[in-house]
Amino acid sequence: MFSIDGLQEILYTIKHNKLRTGLTAFGVFWGIFMLILLQGAGKGLLNGVSSRFANDVQDSLWIFPRRTSMPYMGYNANRNIVFTESDMDAIRRQIPIVRHLSSENTTGSFGSSIVVAYGSRTANASVFGVSDQYFDIKSLIEIRHGRPLNRLDQLQGRKIGFIGTRVAEQLLPPGQDPIGQRISINGISIVVGGVFWDKGQQGRMSERIYLPLSTFKNIFGGGDRLGLLTLRPTADSDPYTLADQTAQLLRQRHHIAPEDKRAIWVINIAEQLRETKALFAAIEGFIWFVGFGTLTAGIVGVSNIMLITVRERTREIGVRKALGAGPGAIIGPLLLESVLVTGFAGYFGLVVGVGLIELVAYLFQSLGLRNDLFVNPEVDFRIAITALAVLMSSGLLAGLAPALKAARISPVEAMRADAQ
Amino acid sequence: MIKLEAIHKYYGTAAQRLHVLKGIDLHIEPGEMVAIMGSSGSGKSTLLNIIGLLDGFDRGQYQLDGKRIHRLRESDAARLRNRCIGFVFQSFNLLPFKNALENVALPLFYQNVGRRQRNARAQQYLEMVGLGNRGTSMPNQLSGGQKQRVAIARALVTQPKVLLADEPTGALDSVTTGEIMALFRQVHQQGNTLVIVTHEADVAARCQRRIVLQDGLIASPALEHTQM
Numbered sequence: 239m240f241s242i243d244g245l246q247e248i249l250y251t252i253k254h255n256k257l258r259t260g261l262t263a264f265g266v267f268w269g270i271f272m273l274i275l276l277q278g279a280g281k282g283l284l285n286g287v288s289s290r291f292a293n294d295v296q297d298s299l300w301i302f303p304r305r306t307s308m309p310y311m312g313y314n315a316n317r318n319i320v321f322t323e324s325d326m327d328a329i330r331r332q333i334p335i336v337r338h339l340s341s342e343n344t345t346g347s348f349g350s351s352i353v354v355a356y357g358s359r360t361a362n363a364s365v366f367g368v369s370d371q372y373f374d375i376k377s378l379i380e381i382r383h384g385r386p387l388n389r390l391d392q393l394q395g396r397k398i399g400f401i402g403t404r405v406a407e408q409l410l411p412p413g414q415d416p417i418g419q420r421i422s423i424n425g426i427s428i429v430v431g432g433v434f435w436d437k438g439q440q441g442r443m444s445e446r447i448y449l450p451l452s453t454f455k456n457i458f459g460g461g462d463r464l465g466l467l468t469l470r471p472t473a474d475s476d477p478y479t480l481a482d483q484t485a486q487l488l489r490q491r492h493h494i495a496p497e498d499k500r501a502i503w504v505i506n507i508a509e510q511l512r513e514t515k516a517l518f519a520a521i522e523g524f525i526w527f528v529g530f531g532t533l534t535a536g537i538v539g540v541s542n543i544m545l546i547t548v549r550e551r552t553r554e555i556g557v558r559k560a561l562g563a564g565p566g567a568i569i570g571p572l573l574l575e576s577v578l579v580t581g582f583a584g585y586f587g588l589v590v591g592v593g594l595i596e597l598v599a600y601l602f603q604s605l606g607l608r609n610d611l612f613v614n615p616e617v618d619f620r621i622a623i624t625a626l627a628v629l630m631s632s633g634l635l636a637g638l639a640p641a642l643k644a645a646r647i648s649p650v651e652a653m654r655a656d657a658q
Numbered sequence: 659m660i661k662l663e664a665i666h667k668y669y670g671t672a673a674q675r676l677h678v679l680k681g682i683d684l685h686i687e688p689g690e691m692v693a694i695m696g697s698s699g700s701g702k703s704t705l706l707n708i709i710g711l712l713d714g715f716d717r718g719q720y721q722l723d724g725k726r727i728h729r730l731r732e733s734d735a736a737r738l739r740n741r742c743i744g745f746v747f748q749s750f751n752l753l754p755f756k757n758a759l760e761n762v763a764l765p766l767f768y769q770n771v772g773r774r775q776r777n778a779r780a781q782q783y784l785e786m787v788g789l790g791n792r793g794t795s796m797p798n799q800l801s802g803g804q805k806q807r808v809a810i811a812r813a814l815v816t817q818p819k820v821l822l823a824d825e826p827t828g829a830l831d832s833v834t835t836g837e838i839m840a841l842f843r844q845v846h847q848q849g850n851t852l853v854i855v856t857h858e859a860d861v862a863a864r865c866q867r868r869i870v871l872q873d874g875l876i877a878s879p880a881l882e883h884t885q886m
């Protein structure tokens with residue numbers, strides 16, 4: 239049934255209905271093309287959103303001191319809050335559900351960079367002083383060389399640094415083993431102990447250098463002040479409870495009004511992730527919705543055309559039956575035609591769609607366009623192949639009703655029908 | 659070869675039933691050449707279609723080549739049509755987008771005969787009907803008589819036991835009709851069974867036996883036979 243001869247007959251009928259076949263094919267082409275484009279754009283959006291997240295553990299809290307917004311207990315509004323080691327001690331003592339607790343200091347205003355040197359080579363980097371357990375909280379950071387800072391580094395105030403890949407690339411000549419190299423920060427010599435990659439802020443978090451807090455304070459001063467506190471809850475607890483308890487304790491310790499929401503800023507990664515996940519789900523749902531509509535439109539279009547084909551060829555089908563064509567010999571070629579048209583047009587749409595997405599991605603890269611909301615549009619190849627498979631089976635499905643109708647045509651009626 | 663007993667055929671819905679065949683008894687022996695005549699609407703085509711398994715019947719018995727025909731599945735009917743029966747129609751019914759040779763070869767396609775053998779046999783039958791050199795002609799390049807010859811070649815290419823023709827000369831002039839009838843006689847002489855539905859007395863006269871349908875029944879068995 240699916241012989242070369244059968245194929246030739248199908249190609250023949252397709253050739254003789256060029257416009258009609260072309261229009262159907264275009265419908266299918268357009269459907270899958272749009273599906274691929276949407277999918278690519280959606281992926282770009284998702285990539286954009288997820289690249290904003292650093293390698294932060296999902297249950298981590300980041301607590302920033304700010305400025306009070308209302309007077310309380312005899313204190314004026316607009317008072318700067320400052321966290322210190324004693325806050326950390328208090329948290330450790332009074333909140334049992336803390337699993338890890340650490341702090342972070344930066345140079346100047348948050349994240350502003352300074353020049354660091356390796357021999358005659360220089361690079362810009364943000365330098366951070368972090369307490370013990372910091373890398374138990376930022377535990378998803380990718381270690382490329384060496385090791386992160388440890389407890390002994392902290393206790394002994396070692397002059398050791400954990401540097402980001404972007405710093406290492408700028409500072410060290412290619413091929414140079416970074417471990418043990420001495421770099422200069424504000425004239426102080428620091429030994430490189432490890433290199434990391436952090437995808438946060440589209441990789442800008444890899445432009446950092448982490449130092450033990452005491453070493454940092456030796457270089458930059460800063461007294462007792464801590465830039466921010468960061469925590470993780472114990473396994474049997476959750477970040478929401480921990481956030482509430484810690485914020486309450488800190489408010490109490492710093493005489494902040496309970497209703498003052500601005501004095502302490504808590505970033506709860508879990509909550510952000512939850513919101514993002516909801517967004518992801520909505521985007522994905524939309525894409526599926528559109529995809530489903532596209533496929534349905536494709537099925538209906540092809541099915542309609544095949545019905546017209548069958549009606550036009552009623553007499554021919556009648557004659558073939560009179561000559562001994564069984565139901566299979568009638569159904570087979572019609573199904574094959576439907577699948578061929580759908581498959582080829584769908585494949586073409588797939589190729590053009592993927593090509594366009596790749597082109598856009600290439601332009602983004604080569605023009606250095608950086609947009610936080612749209613990063614690396616790409617096609618999930620599995621989804622594309624799945625779409626094509628679904629399209630082929632839709633072709634089958636679309637051809638099925640018309641083909642069965644053709645198989646039911648009575649040859650007597652068929653040959654009488656057009657005779658007049 | 660063909661054995662019909664008390665065949666009844668109705669058309670239409672239960673409410674508005676048209677009793678077309680009202681008990682046809684007909685035996686046709688192997689190698690006979692039979693003409694079916696009768697006025698328009700008397701049920702000639704209906705009878706031929708039942709014989710040719712293109713249509714079913716409502717009551718009665720039908721045996722084709724010793725096999726009882728009863729509620730055949732479509733695929734079995736198709737196989738029987740393909741192997742046992744050849745059809746020739748008034749309006750030729752050649753597929754317009756296939757050339758003469760391909761039209762003749764088509765029934766063999768449904769027997770899964772290979773292309774080369776199919777074309778060789780089709781060519782042989784085209785030669786038999788005198789169109790050996792017109793294999794590549796498309797149907798619209800052929801005259802009515804030539805088209806009917808191609809159709810006859812197509813009907814014979816599977817070497818069926820029975821050739822059924824529904825007004826095969828209805829669309830042809832008298833000279834061409836003569837030629838086609840000569841061809842049928844030749845087919846008959848090779849031992850085939852032929853059933854030809856016709857209005858034309860001279861066509862009927864060239865058959866061995868005539869059956870006249872009248873109001874859904876066979877009218878005059880007494881007048882049937884002529885000497886050939």
Ligand SMILES: Nc1ncnc2c1ncn2[C@@H]1O[C@H](COP(=O)(O)OP(=O)(O)OP(=O)(O)O)[C@@H](O)[C@H]1O
Pocket residue numbers: 669670676678696697698699700701702703704705
């Ligand atoms: N599918 C059908 N539905 C309803 N009535 C039908 C159908 N086919 C045939 N008939 C009726 O059955 C009767 C016999 O039709 P049939 O075609 O067998 O006649 P015929 O003898 O071949 O006539 P003609 O010489 O005009 O071809 C006619 O009255 C016709 O109207």
Ligand SMILES: [Mg+2]
Pocket residue numbers: 702703704824
């Ligand atoms: Mg008729």
